[in-house]
Amino acid sequence: KSEILIFQNERDLIFGKKLKRSSSMKFNYKLHRLCGAYYGNPTTTDAFGSNGKGSGSNIVFSSDGNVLISAVSNRVQVLDLKSHTVRTLPIEARSNIKCMAISPNDVILLVVDVNSYAMIVNFVRGVVLHRFKFKRKVRHAIFSPCGNYIAVTHGKHVQVWFAPNHLRKEFAPLVLHRTYTGQSSDVTRIAWSSDSSVIMGCSRDCTTRIWTVDTTRNYQPVTLSGHKTMVIGAYFTYDGPRIDTCYTISEDGALVTWKAKYHTSDEPNEEIDLPPAEEDFEAQVDDALDFFSGGGPARPARPSSLMDADKTQGHHLVQCEWVYQARHYFNQDRTGVVATTYNERSKILAIGFSSGLFGLYEMPSVANIHTMSVGSNQLINSCILNNTGEWLALGCPRAQQLLVWEWRSETYVLKQRGHAYGMRCMAYSPDGVVVCTGGEDGKIKLWNASSGFCYVTFEQSHQAPVTCVRFANPSVVLSASLDGTVRAHDLHRYRTFKTMTTPTPVQFLSLAVDQSGEIVCAGTMDPFHIYAWNLQTGKILDVYTGHKGPVCDLAFQSNGGTLVSASWDGSAKTWDLYKGNVPTESLQHNSDVVCVTCRPDGKEICTGTINGLLSFWDVESAKLKYEIDGRRDIAGGRKMNDRMIADNNASSRYFTSVCYSADGTCLLAGGNSKYVCIYEISQQLLLKKFQVTFNRSLDGVLDELNSKNMTDHGPVDDEAESGDETNYNAIRLPGAKRGDDGSRTSKVEVLTHQVAFSSTGREWAAVSGEGLHVYSLDEDMLFDPISLTESITPAAVEQKLASKDYSKALRMAVHLNEYALVRQVLENTPYASITFVARSIGPEQLERLMQFLGKSMEKSPHVEFYLQWCLQIMQHHGVYLDKHRGSLMRAFRALHKIVQTRRDELKTICNENKYTLHFIEEQAKLIASQQSEQIKASTAEQ
Helix, strand or coil: CCCCCCCCCCCCEECCEECCHHHCCCCCCEEEEEECCCCECCCCEECCCCCCCCCCCCCEECCCCCEEEEEECCEEEEEECCCCEEEECCCCCCCCEEEEEECCCCCEEEEEECCCEEEEEECCCCEEEEEEECCCCCCCEEECCCCCEEEEEECCEEEEEECCCCCCCCCCCCEEEEEECCCCCCEEEEEECCCCCEEEEEECCCEEEEEECCCECCCCCEEEECCCCCEEEEEEEEECCEEEEEEEEECCCEEEEEEEEECCCCCCCCCECCCCCCCCHHHHHHHHHHHHHCCCCCCCCCCHHHHHHCCCHHHHHHHEEEEEEEEEECCCCCCCEEEEEEECCCCEEEEEECCCEEEEEECCCCEEEEEEECCCCCCCCEEEECCCCCEEEEEECCCCEEEEEECCCCEEEEEEECCCCCEEEEEECCCCCEEEEEECCCCEEEEECCCCCEEEEECCCCCCCEEEEEEEECCEEEEEECCCCEEEEECCCCEEEEEECCCCCCCEEEEEECCCCCEEEEEECCCCCEEEEECCCCCEEEEECCCCCCEEEEEECCCCCEEEEEECCCEEEEEECCCCCCEEEEEECCCCEEEEEECCCCCEEEEEECCCEEEEEECCCCCEEEEEECHHHHCCCCCCCCCCCHHHHHHHCCEEEEEECCCCCEEEEEECCCEEEEEECCCCEEEEEEECCCCCCCECCCCCCCHHHEECCEECCHHHHHHHHCCCCCCCCCCCCCCCCCCCEECCECCEEEEEECCCCCEEEEEECCEEEEEECCCCCCCCHHHHCCCCCHHHHHHHHHCCCHHHHHHHHHHHCCHHHHHHHHHHCCHHHHHHHHHHCCHHHHHHHHHHHHHHHHHCCCHHHHHHHHHHHHHHCHHHHHHCCCCCHHHHHHHHHHHHHHHHHHHHHHHHCHHHHHHHHHHHHHHHHHHHHHHHHHHHHC
């Protein structure tokens, strides 16, 4: 293990004390990904116990169609559908994200939240370039096909801005080009023409209006009105260079087709007042000066061919008349259209309905290709087709579900769904590869720690919220629930194979399993007992009594025979499972105990109480060693209904989950606060605290509330005025058109339910209202210093070989990616130097080197030589290879195939020549014995 100092600036002295290097650890963890939800926002609860209809942003495909961009709360998830991985951009919006737009070259990402605060993000590097505030509500934003403009809905108007350039520094990257008006209600959607000269806006006033981006002589904006409800989407189709048809879809399921009828005229072509080209700018300035000064030669007239070349789709619309052509209804009973998307390349129109149905239609015949359902009572908030029209992405905010459907083969490319009503508990597998989570919906989900995707969901696991999950071994996971059962799940067959219950119905709050995985213990809410089962038989072994309050947490010591329990009665008790149900020791506290954990060596116990204290106890003497007062460390955040400021309300903050690091020197603690703290135990110091979110849509994020929202009758919520944008006026009665104005709702509170370290120590996770936050030390972007130089040539590689610098030569050869050169370096490296050369290879070159090793070993007779290369790479880079085995699987399989092939060849040769080798061995012994006899005889004669 590398010895790394606690502080990033490598200071050894803190408050006059020198920390030991052996007890220090690296703690600059960064958010790696947000698991548990891949679309939508945390749902709010109301007085009826429902989570409302939910809300979410639009979803965006990249230009190649292989990357899907989705918004979860105030973060952006990037899902690579080709490699089947997910990553979270290291940026956060101020509030829940409302809409997103990405440039055609996949470089600039525009993110706008529900309060109209915008961010311009470098999508490649994940860096915020600029922040901006729109003055009115933004419902939709989209880049122009040319990438030079950004169109956003701005209340009743449409604004077009010049797109920022990520290659140069600008004081104000967003510059307004023009504002388009003419609609009497809020604009809902925007559509561009293919050449970025025409823009179309849909409004809640049941109309669609068409403008030209630049001023066009003799053109008047056109308003298309043929719907009875608000227009959800509108799209152009083309006939050559001109716009041919326009489709408009309304909320009631009506599709109207408008035909562009062009009139021929003998009049000269009209000019469009386009922005001056860069090469003609100086000449036009000179002409303007000459015009106003009365001098200078006249500019020659532009040729008619150039005038024709300047014609855009906006120019053709001058002589166009829009004619109503056809009307079609999507006949779905008691449901409305909420999302639409259209792909011009494949002529496919996708419609998402409020009942969870989605349909694919072939245009212009409006023939139904598919009609399917994503689930009962699921609202499809967003849908989009990729550039080829083969994949359809659907977002359902109510269940935080994200789907990618390939309609030709009728298969799911991606299907991810979070826990309904939120996530409650989690556990790492012993090898750190799998993360198990339990939710308020009673379901158990398994997540791949390397890819970030859920691959198994136990649907019928529990009938009530899951309170705790634990791994008995890498293939068995246990779960406890408020339904009074403890269930064991098999991770090989993905089924529940054991259900453990009690003689009388109880509700379980905590769960623990010993090191052998045979004894399972669970603590109850009432009657304050601890039950122990044998996992193999499922029978109760014993019932431990003695607590006077709910048993909220359990933990086994490393020896496996001692159980530690924490209860709300203010005590933590240790139980020897082999000496009966009498507690060995009782550790008394001044307040309720809410969490407990044992150090990996089993010599120390840490407990947390509701007054914010962390107490550390010696196991042998049962005496208090020291305490850490964490109230001030996690204090912060004022809720909407708090009558005190955050500084005076520190008593309500305490830790509800604690976990030791793998070496036992540090402690990770989280609770009902926005902070997660890491402490150094021996010095009782706060090393670092992490704020899990900065989302202002959650309750308790801000330390100071805005005084203008505080009234004599309580706080005023800004989001309550947005109507259909939130869940506050959810319709309760059948047939009602308006929600209950007296309904009460509450925001999701920012807090941490549980924290846990991975077995590798390289990452830790925290469960919050937004999902599973995974913090890691591993960097996604790997630095290769050789790739920065241009002097990497085959001659330079041979020069390094001649100077016996084998490490540098191999890295340069792998960078050049030439097989003959890499094989030359590999075979010229001495056998004794393989260990040192393999150690110098960076992680960014491992995959290519493994592929070169497999290819070289296939044609080389030096079997032992290349096996030594493989062995040294596995020994020195085993941790990295195991963690990223998903992305390196191709190289693993190629190398394993050739090693297995050479092994089989050697085995066959040895089997075929077994008796020949035996004969040669016997002949050698015979010759040796004859020679020894001759020597003895000659010696005797002498």
